[in-house]
Amino acid sequence: MKHSPAYRLAATVLHGFDEYRARFKQITSDASRRFRDAAWREAQQASAARINLYGEKVEETLDRLQRTFAQEVLAHCETWREARGHYAQLISQRLDYELAETFFNSLFCSVFQHRHIRNDWMFVYSSREDAAHRSGIELCRRYYVNGDWAGALAWALSEAPFESPFADVERDSQLGAGLLEAQLPVAIWQADDAQVELLNSVFYRNKGAYLVGRILGGGEQVPLVLPVLHGEGYGEQQGGDPCLHLDTVLTETDEVSIIFSFTRAYFQVEVPVPGEFVGYLKQLMPHKPEGEL
Template identity: 80%
Template sequence: MKHAPAYRLATTILHGFDEYRARFKEITADASRRFRDAAWRETQQASAERINLYKEKIDVTLGRLKRTFDPEVVSHCECWREARNHYAELISLRLDYELAETFFNSLFCAIFHHRHIRNDWMFVYSSREDAAHRSGIDLCRRKQVNGDWQAALKWALIDAPFENRFAEIDQDTHLGATFLQQHLPSAMLDDDDTEIELLNSVFYRNKGAYLVGRIIGGGEQVPLVLPVLHGEGFGEQAGGDASLSLDTVLIETDEVSIIFSFTRAYFQVEVAVPREFVDYLQQLMPHKPEGELYASIGFFKHGKTELFRALNRQVAKREEQFIIAPGVRGMVMAVFVLPSFRTVFKIIKDKFDPAKDVTHAVVREKYRLVKRHDRVGRMADTQEFSNFIVRQDHFAPECLEHLLEVAPSTVVLKGDKVIIKHCYTERMMTPLNIYLEQCSDQEKEMVLKDYGNAIKQMAAANIFPGDMLLKNFGVTRHGRVIFYDYDEVCYLTECRFRHMPKSQGNDFQGGDTLSIGPNDIFPEEFGPFMFANKALRDMFMAQHPELFDPEYWLELQQAIIDGRVIDVYPYRNKQRFAGSIGQLVY
């Protein structure tokens, strides 16, 4: 029996999606082996491969469509209407139906260049929006505490699918139990039915493995995350310790939210039912947007779908207009916001300020670099949109006027529609320069400390931000400092850190001349460049004197060149267990 072109179109797309999912699952499933063997470089490569995989499989499937079907078939919207209906039926019983819908959308947008965005022809809204059903798969394992918190934590660790042994499990669980008994609500501690519930899957990222779930009892629940690490030096030096340890116990919603932050690399975690998995995570982090949770477990393209749907819902309320983002206007990007949506929209200007010696192509490549790289909790994740269409009356007049002036090749007014041919989105933050103008003296000290830590942690991940001005960093609702301006970002190992030659008058001692190459950087000159305010500069230099020493940067460079993978943990050092049994550092 010969099937209609629309049906074959749907099955061809689904075949491409199956290829994508099969390889995605292979890479993810191998995370446990990489953790067991401390294959840290391979871990970084696998993370980048999995990010690149989506576009690779879209391109392969697109080529297959163009080879298999006549142009009038693939370019006919009515054919896609039929194909959408067939596809919705084909995926109706799948556990990953929403990811399959996003894959279909990506092919439609590739064919029609992000035009004709209508629910008739693609999945602007999910085919199961009103008819979602539960899979019946139990995602979790559970154990009643019965007053013995140490035994419950032992169960959590020993029953997890780790192949390495725990070096000091009695000590680790004693420390964890002590922490829980000191910090959990009394109603939970006193309830005979209190239980620990953990997702069956282990979350792997960088050098860490995380057990994620919650504690339920006394009519309350708190999230629970148990980070597990290898011994010092394992995988990087002879004699490193292959055994495991419990690094800390996390039970605060904000702490767990930071672990799943939009500023970090995506987890490698096996997910049987994506929708139900994300629903569970959202119970632990109710303020975390759904799209960010999908992205955090590797489904960043579907995270973009959820972001788009959430934006459509917010715009439809007509409660406010897009406005120019607060803060200093950028030299490369024009930035606007919908204030209540917690997202900024960034458009590359047609012409850059003279101080910026980059091109449009270079800027896009910098954003791709950050997307692929480990963001170590210090660089904002981005989503990229093309041919984004919004009604003119959704923009404040001065905002639209500004966009049309600085980016006329990207922002076009057609009738009552604004067409934005290309833009990036990032999570909204308070620009660091504005935060410093409004905060207390104590908050200044804390945020400057974190500003320096952000620079150090990016450097440890082989990233140099280039432009370290305060306006290029933001402060999250958790008070963390995040870098978000990527047009000058580069690998740390590409930089040439130099001492300033000593001079007498206009002459440099020893006959030196100050010849400066494009990658030359003089850390001793950072101070005045970063801070016009001398009081802030002095405070920062007292907190982070090493940042102004070229030797610090050269030593860090050498460590990276030598193959050392420097991890940055998503919780504070003072929260980590340390010292002898019975002693806690948090």
């Protein structure tokens, strides 16, 4: 079975996907260093490279398939039906199986010019659609407010995995608490069970870093985004301030949706479990299509 054309096709596609994911993660994992060093030009180059990466790896894998398999094998739907089954088995224990299925679909569509779109031959529906599979990986950190909103924001900022210090966490926290008081529904602001919940991963884009999560309490919830910037001029001129500061506090769904109005590929963010990560963001922005997250 492992020597059959269908199995080798599945393995070749998965090899291409593994190459894509390895390079994608490599670019992403260096985002915190680029932010720390204010390497803005390098950050732009990394963003462009990562956006182009998917198409490049699909093309490379397609070329590998065309060099490895005879045309009558590669262009036979029955080969892909068998390959789909092998591929589903190969990715069955992966945390990024949705992305792996999408990569398989991209190769299938490249071969058949977007014809023959059937679940028999590609992943129109996920191979684990009905599986209530949870990774068990904790995506978030949490803090119970207990009436101290400035303290909650101080925790959010000081416990974030930044390598540069904040210029004045207490000042930022007090200012942020004032913004929260003006923005939050009374039910949340006064709730005994109010808590701040933030994703462990930091979102990096352009010159900013974003802490993303939500505030819950009193049976309600609102999204929470804390944009963090370096001091004025850092990375652009001699003597710029390398210390961090909180830029503002965003709790309106529409405002948060604007932050995510670009595809997630523009963000440099380490995602341990893609499906669960997107599912969490969907809770913050329920009206936003998953394809835009």
